[in-house]
Amino acid sequence: MESRFLIRSEHKDYVSASACVDFGELWLGGESAKSKRNGNWAGGFSGRPGLAEDIFAAIKVIAVTRRPQAISGLLHELRSFWRFLDAFERYLKEADGIRKVDGIAMIETIHGLRWLRPADGSWCAVRPEKYRSVLLILQMSRRSAGLMPLHWPAAKNPNRIRRVDTPSRAEGVTMIKLLTRKAHAIWKRWDDADSMAEQGKSLVGLSREELIAGNVTEADIHATYREVIKVSGEPAPVMSTVAKIVGFGKTLPRWWPKKQLGQPRAGQAINVENDLLPGLYPTGQDIYCLALLFMARTGWNPTTVFALDCSSEQTWFRKYGEDYVWIHSYKARGREWQDTISPVKSTSHCFQIIQKLLHRTAPLRERLKFDAGRSKFPELAVRSPWLSINDSTTIRVLSDENLSRMRGFLSDLVRAYNKNAIDKLPVFRPSDFRDVFAEVAHRTGGYSVFLTQIALGHKSVNTTRRYLRSLAWRKESEKDLNNLMTTVFEQIEVHRVIDFALLRASVDGINVTEEQIARLAAYRKNRTYSGMGCTTPLNPPESIDPLHPRDGTAVCAQGQRCASCPRGVVFKDSLSHLAKCLAELEWKRGNVGDVRWYESSDSIDMEMIQATLKQWPEPEVTQAVSQWRHKINIGEHRILIAAAGVH
Secondary structure (H helix, E strand, C coil), X not given: CCHHXXXXXXXXXXXXXXXXXXXCHHHHXXXXXXXXXXXXXXXXXXXXXXXXXXXHHHXXXXXXXXXXXXXXXXHHHHHHHHHHHHHHHHHHHHHCCCCCCCCHHHCCHHHHHHHHCCCCCCCCCCCHHHHHHHHHHHHHHHHHCCCCCCCCCCCCCCCCCCCCCCCCHHHHHHHHHHHHHHHHHHHHHHHHXXXXXXXXXXXXXCCHHHHHHCXXXXXXXXXXXXXXXXXXXXXXXXXXXXXXXXXXXXXXXXXXXXXXXXXXXXXXXXXXXXXXXXXXXXXXXXXXXXXXXXHHHHCCCHHHHHCCCCCCHHHCXXXXXXXXXXXXXXXXXXXXXXXXXXXXXXXXXXXXXXXHHHHHHHXXXXXXXXXXXXCCCHHHHCCCCCEECCCCCCCEECCHHHHXXXXXXXXXXHHHHHCCCCCCCCCCCCCHHHHHHHHHHHHHCCCCHHHHHHHHCCCCHHHHHHHHHHCHHHHHHHHHHHHHHHHHHHHHHHHCCCCHHHHHXXXXXXXXXXXXXXXXXXXXXXXXXXXXXXXXXXXXXXXXXXXXXXXXXXXXXXXXXXXXXXXXXXXXXXXXXXXXXXXXXXXHHHHCCHHHHHHECHHHHHHHHHHHHHHCCHHHHHHHHHHHHHHHHCCCCCCCCXXXXXX
16 A cells, blocks of 8 residues: 555544544546445556546545545545546547546536436436546646636535335334433443442452352342452453453453343353443443434434533533433534533433443543543544443544444344334334424424424525425325325215314324214304304303303304303404404494494494404414405305394
8 A cells, every 4th residue: 555645534523533534546447347346346447647637636635534444435535536437438439539547637517417317328427426526636637737617517405315215103103212211221230230230249358268158149240340440540451351350360260150040141250341330431332322312312424422521511401491402413524513412310311321421431531541542433432422342452442433333223123123013113213203203393393394394403494495395295105195195085985075174183193093083073063153262151241142042952153252252262264254344343433323333232243253263373364364355345244143142
């Protein structure tokens, strides 16, 4: 590997890692046979040493401050451009003949145009973000060489993002429950280990005779291990350190306790990796579980979760009232802060997850300040809550390179659940939690794109619209629309009418009970002429309906007077009916004498309706009343005159 082809990441979290990416294949070409070793390899390509030399300085400027994974992503984008050039040259060679592009001066407008709009099926249209990234490198390189800038066409984002269908809201809730159950199991394991350490007796300082004579238990080993940590100053001492301080040989003595029957690993000796360290610190599997649960609760991208900076309280949370906190992390891709609200006391919510991890991993973080070599990414580890230790030598921290392992963790979790489940879970990926969160936020926000944009932390509302079109609406068009049509035909077949309230409930996934349907029918039955409800329709006040028999069977006949009745109930959708009554009263006032008008209850009813309509925005009221006035004037609506309420 020639060193001049390497780019070393100088990102603040990866300085000590000395992570390098080899760009030599841009000079030498990529192997076609590499596909046998890498399932994601898209095929070989020819080397272009002249072009690679011309743009390498610009690549360094762009790549050097990125994370190693992002630098590898930049190399992937350039590979795609190299493959396009190969395909385009083959296409032109068959038509007119063309020289091989091997220099920045040889790049022309036609290359950008054809990369976006393929001439035939020889290559695929490039994604806009990849196109813009390569164009930036080419423009920087041409500027450095004193050449005119390229006039490539602008790349527009598609109306929808390409991705496979995401899990549904119900499936997401099921996964959250599974992760929560595992989180509680982690808390219990730590609590059990702490309890044993408190109850057990330390073996440090005991003589050989006392050790042999004593009945040493598992609790004693936990207490001893924590005492060894204090004596040695090492947060995760190996067994040889324990043996040296306690005073026994290289092999475990006969009195060393074993796991009891009925426990995992029954009959095996208590050891550091399987018992003592998991009782003190998170394991790698614990961190995968807790980080995924954090993603599910917040809707954050994995990289935003990994970037959580807990170097001080001020860097990751602030108070949000008495019972909540505001948690924030920097979203590098959007170059802005992402935030979420978390309850303080919930043991499986975001705040308590981080608090528990910070408390448990504090000794590991402190150790890294004096021994950075214990972690591959020490700069990231000293501020991250996502630390784990599976053996006594290496302190691991969650980063982008763990995404494949997290996917494996989710696959195992789904596989275990589906063995005995009736409703099987689909394949889950870490990014799916953000998609499920987006759908839930959109539904619970009354289908407001603006509220969904805030929940997802998008800069542009267009991004949110594309996001929703790519997951929620496509899924509804394929699955929910099918359910909708089934419900429509069922209503027509059974009831001979479509009930839109029940239809909306079905679309939103609400199971309506018979009791709720009966309550809805009663509510509709009690709606009055003025669009209001009544708390006692069979027993109205005498001032409203003086002729009512009050025998418990007759309904109040003065439904147009509900606004003046103390037992009337106004609903959100009462506006149109109240506007109708007001327009009718205005017509009456203009068509009856003043004596009759002021002797009747109509004048009082008009004042009460006008006061009631102030609950709605004035433009909406004006529009509704105007519509009814127009219907009355053209004869489309007839005035209710029979119940004048004169008394």
